Amino acid sequence: MPIMNIIQAVNSALRVEMEHDDSIVILGEDVAQFGGVFRATQGLLEEFGPSRVFDTPLSENGIVGSAIGMAMYGMRPIPEIQFVDFIYPAFDQIVNEAAKMRYRSGGQFTCPMVIRTPCGGGIKGGHYHSQSPESYFIHTAGLKVVMPSNPYDAKGLLIASIRDENPVIFLEPKKIYRAARGDVPEGEYTIELGKATKIREGKDVTIVTYGAAVHDVLEAADEAIDEDQIESTIIDLRTLSPYDIHSILDSVMTTGRVIIVHEAPKTCGFGAEISATLNEKALLYLKAPILRVTGFDTPFPYIFEQEYLPNTTRIRKALRDVMDF
Amino acid sequence: MPIMNIIQAVNSALRVEMEHDDSIVILGEDVAQFGGVFRATQGLLEEFGPSRVFDTPLSENGIVGSAIGMAMYGMRPIPEIQFVDFIYPAFDQIVNEAAKMRYRSGGQFTCPMVIRTPCGGGIKGGHYHSQSPESYFIHTAGLKVVMPSNPYDAKGLLIASIRDENPVIFLEPKKIYRAARGDVPEGEYTIELGKATKIREGKDVTIVTYGAAVHDVLEAADEAIDEDQIESTIIDLRTLSPYDIHSILDSVMTTGRVIIVHEAPKTCGFGAEISATLNEKALLYLKAPILRVTGFDTPFPYIFEQEYLPNTTRIRKALRDVMDF
Amino acid sequence: MPEEPVCILLPDGKVRKGNKVPDIGSEDLLRIYRVMLLNRRLDERMIKLQRQGRIGFYVGSVGEEASIIGATFALEETDWIFPCYREVGSLLLRGFPLFELCCQLFGNSQDSLQGRQMPNHYASSKLRFGSISSTVGSQIPHATGVGLASKLRGMEDVALTFFGDGATSTGDFHAAVNFAGVYKAQTIFMCRNNQWAISVPSKAQTASESMAVKAKAYGIDGVQVDGNDVFAVYEVTKMAAEKARQGNGPTLIEAITYRLGGHTTSDDPRLYRDDVEVERWEKKDPLLRFRSYLLDTGHLNGEADTTLEKEIKEELKSALDKAEKIDPPTIDTMFEDVLDDTSWHLEEQRKELGRVLKAGNSQQKT
Amino acid sequence: MPEEPVCILLPDGKVRKGNKVPDIGSEDLLRIYRVMLLNRRLDERMIKLQRQGRIGFYVGSVGEEASIIGATFALEETDWIFPCYREVGSLLLRGFPLFELCCQLFGNSQDSLQGRQMPNHYASSKLRFGSISSTVGSQIPHATGVGLASKLRGMEDVALTFFGDGATSTGDFHAAVNFAGVYKAQTIFMCRNNQWAISVPSKAQTASESMAVKAKAYGIDGVQVDGNDVFAVYEVTKMAAEKARQGNGPTLIEAITYRLGGHTTSDDPRLYRDDVEVERWEKKDPLLRFRSYLLDTGHLNGEADTTLEKEIKEELKSALDKAEKIDPPTIDTMFEDVLDDTSWHLEEQRKELGRVLKAGNSQQKT
Numbered sequence A, B: 001m002p003i004m005n006i007i008q009a010v011n012s013a014l015r016v017e018m019e020h021d022d023s024i025v026i027l028g029e030d031v032a033q034f035g036g037v038f039r040a041t042q043g044l045l046e047e048f049g050p051s052r053v054f055d056t057p058l059s060e061n062g063i064v065g066s067a068i069g070m071a072m073y074g075m076r077p078i079p080e081i082q083f084v085d086f087i088y089p090a091f092d093q094i095v096n097e098a099a100k101m102r103y104r105s106g107g108q109f110t111c112p113m114v115i116r117t118p119c120g121g122g123i124k125g126g127h128y129h130s131q132s133p134e135s136y137f138i139h140t141a142g143l144k145v146v147m148p149s150n151p152y153d154a155k156g157l158l159i160a161s162i163r164d165e166n167p168v169i170f171l172e173p174k175k176i177y178r179a180a181r182g183d184v185p186e187g188e189y190t191i192e193l194g195k196a197t198k199i200r201e202g203k204d205v206t207i208v209t210y211g212a213a214v215h216d217v218l219e220a221a222d223e224a225i226d227e228d229q230i231e232s233t234i235i236d237l238r239t240l241s242p243y244d245i246h247s248i249l250d251s252v253m254t255t256g257r258v259i260i261v262h263e264a265p266k267t268c269g270f271g272a273e274i275s276a277t278l279n280e281k282a283l284l285y286l287k288a289p290i291l292r293v294t295g296f297d298t299p300f301p302y303i304f305e306q307e308y309l310p311n312t313t314r315i316r317k318a319l320r321d322v323m324d325f
Numbered sequence C, D: 001m002p003e004e005p006v007c008i009l010l011p012d013g014k015v016r017k018g019n020k021v022p023d024i025g026s027e028d029l030l031r032i033y034r035v036m037l038l039n040r041r042l043d044e045r046m047i048k049l050q051r052q053g054r055i056g057f058y059v060g061s062v063g064e065e066a067s068i069i070g071a072t073f074a075l076e077e078t079d080w081i082f083p084c085y086r087e088v089g090s091l092l093l094r095g096f097p098l099f100e101l102c103c104q105l106f107g108n109s110q111d112s113l114q115g116r117q118m119p120n121h122y123a124s125s126k127l128r129f130g131s132i133s134s135t136v137g138s139q140i141p142h143a144t145g146v147g148l149a150s151k152l153r154g155m156e157d158v159a160l161t162f163f164g165d166g167a168t169s170t171g172d173f174h175a176a177v178n179f180a181g182v183y184k185a186q187t188i189f190m191c192r193n194n195q196w197a198i199s200v201p202s203k204a205q206t207a208s209e210s211m212a213v214k215a216k217a218y219g220i221d222g223v224q225v226d227g228n229d230v231f232a233v234y235e236v237t238k239m240a241a242e243k244a245r246q247g248n249g250p251t252l253i254e255a256i257t258y259r260l261g262g263h264t265t266s267d268d269p270r271l272y273r274d275d276v277e278v279e280r281w282e283k284k285d286p287l288l289r290f291r292s293y294l295l296d297t298g299h300l301n302g303e304a305d306t307t308l309e310k311e312i313k314e315e316l317k318s319a320l321d322k323a324e325k326i327d328p329p330t331i332d333t334m335f336e337d338v339l340d341d342t343s344w345h346l347e348e349q350r351k352e353l354g355r356v357l358k359a360g361n362s363q364q365k366t
C-alpha cells in the first residue's frame, strides 16, 4: 500500500471518485492549472479536462452559490475555498441556502456537495490563514461537518462525503497536510460519516479531539503515561456534525474524566457542546469537571501561534488537573 | 414616566443620543423616509436630516463595510440590518473586519458601532424572519452581543452600546417589540454592558435566559410555584458577550439546579457555553444535570413556530425534571 | 443596447408603429391572458384573506404580471426558473394546481413543503421552479449554476432567474452575472425593475443609468424592455433563451414595470410614495393593456371575458375552501428533511417534544 | 472613457508625443524615484530574507511601484489610504520608518501591531493608512465609508483604496462602488490590474472589456491608465482626487500593470505563466522607465544614482539589523486589544496560559 500525506490522500479521493462519477466537478480559485495553492487538485485538470475542473473568479459566494445550482441540476460539485478564513462571503449561501434547501423544499431539491477547505493554525498564517470556524457550521442545521486527522481517514471520509446526499463542510487541517503520512489504499473505500474512532484505550481519562490536535493529544498522552502515570482513551471524532455521542459516552462512563481539545476559540466552541451534552447524559459518572483545552478567545495571533494552540504542555496540565481534582 | 414598548424605547435611545452626539449616523434599508419596517427609526429623518439618517442600497456587506469606514473616521454609525436572518452577507465584514480591527492594528484603529437588528421568532416569519444566530457572534472574539427583554433595558442597553468603544451586535427580540411595555424615562440613562439582572429570587432552580424567552420563563416559573411548588431564580443575561458569569455562579451555588432557556438551536448554542462553564466552575454544586430548553436543530419552521420555541410547557417540564432528578 | 426599451403593445393595447406582434396562436394568447387574470384575482383574493387573518402573510404581483408570465411563456417547459418571491404567475402558467398553491399558503399537510415556509415561498422540482428563499438575490447564483451545469453537460436547458431592482445591489447578483459572463452560462437574468425596493426607489438603489447597463460590467448583453407589455417581454426573453441555448452566453434583461400594490401585506406604501405616481402607472396596467389588444383583435369578446372571470372566481373559491379544511402536517414532519437521514440528536428532540405535547398543550401565550 | 489608457512616459522614458509631464519639482521627482527604488530594493532584500527563514512570509510589489507610489503622491498627506497588501510604497512615501517596517515583518515588541499579524499587514493611523486584512476586497467598503463620512461632515478628506483585478469580483467591491456612486462619496477606487490573481489571469476573472468599464454599472467615471507610468498615474489620480474633494463623486481607476514577481513568497509563478510574458513586461519596468526619464532630463546622473543605491542598501541593512535584535512582545499582549477592556474570560485565559508557561516551555513539536 502506498504511503501518502493528507494532500495526496485528498487528491487520490477526488481522482477515484471522478473516475466513476462524471457528475463530479471541481471549482474554486486556482484549482485547475495551478492545482490548488496546497496542490490538492494537482493533475486533475490534465486528467479530467476543463469541463470537470475549472478556476473561478475571486468570489466565494459565487463559488458556493453556483455550486448549489449545479447540485440542484444533478451534478456533484466539489467547491474549494482556498482558506476557510475566506469562507464568510459565502456564509449566507451556505447557512441560508445550501443548509436549508432540502428542508424548505420538502425534500424536492437537495444540494449534495462537498465544500473542501483548509483550516487551522500551524503554518504561521496569522488572523486569516489559521482559523477554525467549525462551530459556526455545527450550529447550523442541515450541514454535515467533517475533519480528518490522517491520510487514511482523509481519503475515506472525503469519498463518503462526496457520496453523501447532504452539503458537507470538509475541513482539512493544513498544519498536518504534509506532516501526517501513512498507508493509504490506491482504490476506493469509505469511512462512515458520524462515526468516531478510538485511537488509544486508557482507564483514567477520556480525551475527545479531532483534526490536527489529535497528534498533540497523542504526544501528550504518551508523555503522561510515563511521566504522570495517566492513561488516556483518545477519541478522534472525525465527523463533527452529526457527531458520535455514543463512543464518547461509552468511554466517559468508564473513565469519568474528560478533556476536550480543539484549536477553535473556547467560548461557544464545539467543546462547549460536548461538555453540555455529557452534563445532560452522564453527570453522575463525572469524577471531575470536564476541561476544555482550546484556542483562546482572541483573533488567531501570528507570533504566539504555538502558545495559542492547544499544545502538549497545556494538554498535559489538563490531564493532571482532571486527575488531581 | 411614560410607558413605552421596545420599539419606542429604541427610538427614544437613538433620539437622545443623536441629540448630544452629532457623530452618530443611522443607515440601513428603509430606515429613513419609511422609519424602518418595524418603525424603530420613525421620525429621526425629520428630526436629524438626511446626513444623519439615510437609506442604503440593498447590500448588508455594503451597510456594515461602509459603517466600519465611517467609524474609523471618527463617527458612530448605527447600521440597521432589517432582519438578523439577512446579516450573513455582512458576516465577513463583521467577523473578519469589525471584530478584528482593534486587535490587528494594535489599537490604532477601532470601530465603535452598533449593529441593530430584529431577531427571534414569534411573528410567523418562517425560516428567514425568525432566526436567533447570537451564538455565531458570541463565538467571535472582538464583538459585544446584547439582547434586551424589556423597554427599560432596551433603552439603557442601547445607549450604553452606542457609547461603547467596541462593535456591538444589538439584537432586538421582535416578538415582544410591542408586547413588552413598561415605564421608560424620557432622558438618557445607561445599563452597564456585561451585567445580568436577577428578576426573580427562588431557592430551587436557577433559570438562565435572555430576550423574548424571559417572558415565557416568568410565566412558567409563576405557574411552577403554585402547581409544582418549584421556586426559581430567574437571571436575564441582557449582555451575551461578555456575559455575567458571576451572577449565574452565585445563584447556582445556592440552588444547585440549572436550566438554560433560549430560542436558538440547541447544538453549539449559547446554552452549551453556559453549561460547560458551570461544569468547569461549579460541578460539585450541581444536584442535577443542567438542562437546555431551546429551539430545535432544524431550520426555523413556519407552522410549528409555537412548538419550536421554548414555550412554557417545555420550560415547566424541564423544571420538574431537574427537581425530580 | 437600444436607446428605447423594447415595446410592441402601447398602453392602450394598440400595436406600436413599425412593430409586429409575435406569432402566438389564439389558444396560447388566451392561455396567457387567463393566467394573467388568474394571477390578478388570486392576489386580490389572498390579500383579503390575509386581512381576515385566514392566512398569515401574502406577497402580490399586481402590475407585474406581464414581465413574469411573458418571460415564462418564452421558455421551454423544461427550462429552469429561479424565482424571487413575486413570480406565482410562472407557477400558474406551468400548471401548478391552485389547490396545491392554497395548501402552501395555509401550510397544511397537503403542502409539499409541509408548512415549513411562509406563504408564497413555493417550490416545485416537477415544474423546475426553484425553492424560494426570502433572502434577496440569493437565487441568482443558483441560476448561473444550472446554466453552467447544463452547458458543461451539453444540454439545451436554460435557467432564467427573476429578481428585483433592489437585488442588483447584492453580492450574489454581482457574482452570479460575472460567473455567467466568464463561462457563457445558459442563463437569463430577468430584473423586474418595479421602481421600488420596499420604500427605496430604484434611483436611490444605484447611480447607474439603468439596470440593463450593468451588463457591460460583465461583458454580456443587456436590454431594457417595457415590462408591462407581455409581447415585448416574450420577444426579448425568447431571443435571450435561444442565444443561451446556442451557447452564445447570458443576457441581462431589465423589465421596466411597477409594483402597484404594497410590497407585501405587511407594507403600507402610502408612507413612502405618492398616489399620483401609482395612478400614472395604473394607466399602463399590463392586464388591461393585453385585454384591450385581445378584444380589439377579436381573440376575446366581452361575454367570453365575463365567463372567464366567473370560472376563475369559482376555481379560486373551491381550491380555497378545499385547502382550508385540510389538517396541518403532523408534528414529526418538523424534524424531517433536515438531512437525508435523521441523526440521534434530532431523534431525541423529536421524542422530547412528543412527550411534552402528550403531557399537555404546548400553546404559548404571548 | 478614452480608448487608449492614459500614458505620458513611454517605456523608454521618453515623453509621449502631444503629452506634457506634470509639473512636479525636481526635489519631489527625486523623492518619488527614491521611494520607488527603496520599494524595489526592500522587496528584493526581504524575499531573500524569507528564503533564509529569517522572516516567515513576504509580499512584494516588483513592477507595480509606479501605480502605488504615483497614486499616493497625488493625494494630500491627510487623505486616507485603504491598502490591499501590496502597497508598502504608499507607507514609504508617507515616511513610515524603515525600522518600524522591519519590526512588523519580524513581529517583535516594537511592532505597533505587537506581532499579531503576518508580515506586510501594516497599519498606521498616524499616516491614515488603513489596517491590512488578508481578505481580498474587504477594505474597499471602508474607503467608501471614509469618503462618505468626510462628505457628510463637510470635510475635504478623500479616501483612496487599492485593490487588484481579482478583487473586482468580490461582493465588497460591488457594494462599495455602488454605495459610493449613490452618495457621491469622496472616494477613489484604484484597481491595480496586474493581470493575475495568483494563477488566474484577469481575462478569466471577468468577461468585461476592462475593469474601468465596470464604472458604468455604478454611474461613476472609469478611466484606464498605464500603471507603469508614474506620471500618468499621478495625473489621473490627481484629477480624481480634486473631483472627489469638490463633491463631484468617485472615480474608478484601472492601472494597467504587471506583477513581475511571485504572488507572495509562497508562490511559484512558473507553474502557471509563461516567461515570455514576464519578459515582455520587464521591458515596461516602471522603475527603469522613470530612471531613464530622470537621467535624460538631468534630474539625476549616474553618480547620484549609485550613491542613492548605496544609501538605500545601508538604510535597509541598519534597519534590519536593529529590528532583528529586538525581543518578541510579552505574551500578555496576545490577550490585549480584543475589546477596549478585558473581560473575565480573557483574564482567566491569560492567567491560565501564564501558569502553563511557568510550569514549562510551551513549544509544541509537529
Ligand SMILES: Cc1ncc(C[n+]2csc(CCOP(=O)(O)OP(=O)(O)O)c2C)c(N)n1
Pocket: B029, B058, B060, B082, B086, B089, C084, C086, C134, C135, C136, C163, C164, C165, C166, C167, C168, C192, C194, C196, C197, C198, C259, C263
Ligand atoms: C439580503 C436581504 N436583505 C434585506 C431583505 C428585506 N427585504 C425583503 S424584500 C426587500 C426589497 C426587495 O426589493 P427588490 O429587489 O426591488 O424586489 P421587489 O420586492 O421590488 O420585487 C428587502 C429589503 C431581504 N429579504 N434580504
Ligand SMILES: Cc1ncc(C[n+]2csc(CCOP(=O)(O)OP(=O)(O)O)c2C)c(N)n1
Pocket: A029, A058, A060, A082, A086, A089, D084, D086, D134, D135, D136, D137, D163, D164, D165, D166, D167, D168, D192, D194, D196, D197, D198, D259, D263
Ligand atoms: C476573499 C478571499 N478569497 C481568497 C483569498 C486568497 N487570495 C489571496 S490573494 C488572491 C488573489 C488576489 O488577486 P488580485 O485581487 O488581483 O490582487 P493581486 O494579488 O494580484 O495584487 C487570492 C485568491 C483571499 N485572500 N481572500
Ligand SMILES: [Mg+2]
Pocket: C164, C165, C166, C192, C193, C194, C195, C196, C197, C198
Ligand atoms: Mg423592486
Ligand SMILES: [Mg+2]
Pocket: D164, D165, D166, D192, D193, D194, D195, D196, D197, D198
Ligand atoms: Mg492581480
